[in-house]
Amino acid sequence: MDLLADFYAGRIRALSKIISRVENERDGYKDLLARLYGDGGRAVRIGITGPPGAGKSTLVNGLVHQFLAQEKRVGIVAVDPTSPFTGGALLGDRVRMNEFPTDGSVFFRSMATRGHSGGLSGATSNVSVVLDAFGYDVVMIETVGVGQVELDVIDNCDVVVVVLVPESGDAVQTMKAGLMEIAHVFAINKADRPGAEELQYDLRRTLELRRRQEGDWQIPVLQTQAISRGGVEALFDTIGEYLDFSCERGLFQHQRRRQLHKMLLNLLSHRFRSEFMHRVSQEMDFEQLLDEIIARRANPYEVGEQLFARFSS
Numbered sequence: 001m002d003l004l005a006d007f008y009a010g011r012i013r014a015l016s017k018i019i020s021r022v023e024n025e026r027d028g029y030k031d032l033l034a035r036l037y038g039d040g041g042r043a044v045r046i047g048i049t050g051p052p053g054a055g056k057s058t059l060v061n062g063l064v065h066q067f068l069a070q071e072k073r074v075g076i077v078a079v080d081p082t083s084p085f086t087g088g089a090l091l092g093d094r095v096r097m098n099e100f101p102t103d104g105s106v107f108f109r110s111m112a113t114r115g116h117s118g119g120l121s122g123a124t125s126n127v128s129v130v131l132d133a134f135g136y137d138v139v140m141i142e143t144v145g146v147g148q149v150e151l152d153v154i155d156n157c158d159v160v161v162v163v164l165v166p167e168s169g170d171a172v173q174t175m176k177a178g179l180m181e182i183a184h185v186f187a188i189n190k191a192d193r194p195g196a197e198e199l200q201y202d203l204r205r206t207l208e209l210r211r212r213q214e215g216d217w218q219i220p221v222l223q224t225q226a227i228s229r230g231g232v233e234a235l236f237d238t239i240g241e242y243l244d245f246s247c248e249r250g251l252f253q254h255q256r257r258r259q260l261h262k263m264l265l266n267l268l269s270h271r272f273r274s275e276f277m278h279r280v281s282q283e284m285d286f287e288q289l290l291d292e293i294i295a296r297r298a299n300p301y302e303v304g305e306q307l308f309a310r311f312s313s
Contacts, residue, residue: 004035007134012104015134019109022130023123033126040132043075044243047157049143049182054163055189055226060142061099062224062232063239064106067138075131076108077124078142107136125156125263154182155259158252159242161185161235164203166195183219184242187235191223217245276311283310 006014018036022029046063048056060076067074100106109127128139143153153160162183186203188196203221212218220238224231246252280286284307292298 004032010104010135012107015107015130016109019127019130022126023111025123029126033129036133037129040129043128043132043136043139044159045128045139045141045157046239047141047143047153047160048163049153049160050163051165051168054165054168056142056163058226059161059163059187059189059224059232059235060140062226062229063140063236064100065229066233066236068101068105072137073105073135074107074138074140075128075134075136076106076140076142077127077131078108078110079124079144080110107131107134124152128156155262158246158255159184159239161187161239163187163189164199165190166193166199168199184217185235185238186219186221187224187231188221189224189226191225191231196223215249217242217251279311280307 003014003017007018018032020026022033048060048063050056057078060078064074064076100108111123111127124141128141131139141153141157160182162185164186166188188200188203190196200221200223207219207221222231222235222238224235226232243252246255289298289303293300293303
């Protein structure tokens, strides 16, 4: 209770402790989330994704400065690759926060994927709930940058910016990846390099060929140079334009409802799986079943059905 009191008093140390408890799924973390959930619902979630080396982190920093100029409070969740040796985030010692004020208006958290394959940490959604409840106006989620499998970002964000660089290659081939299908805005970063104009042209042509209904959002393709902040203000304005568009058309609410639908199914799936595995380990000799299958005296399909039947009876 003291921790929650400090949290509601706006103390950053309490926020950090609660995030750690949620991220590590320590005892009572679900009760904490249940308590905090009702205090949220106001923060806008912005996803920044794209291949490694595209300059996502620098672009996020530039956007944060734009939000600060509007007196917005920003929470940043940056998901990094997991070390195969320690299980921690390889880039957990970032020093990028030195350029921001220390008054709590910006909070940065680096999280490890811990084997999660969708470009995000499995705890990203829960951490977003905590930051929302703490009072941050914007939660920015920067994915790990693993390429075509970063599709989880659409299930956690209200708007997704896909960051590319001129070296990304043929835009038509790139657009075939699922990652490209989730973009609300494209940003060609490091646009001072050769090939930026060609990539922008190819992306726009490809987007024009996609089936689109009248009144749909026309996905913009912008050029940015994050290091010099070139094009960052235009990107910031475009993100705002999409959020206005999605709210006016009811897309924002529809997306939030879809995300909740998937969240509930994931929670149920996780609970049923944990319960099933517990009962299997307690009531059945799993190793003996494996021996039977290996010896071809049984097969995994029938054994799977038998296990399910015993669990559901």
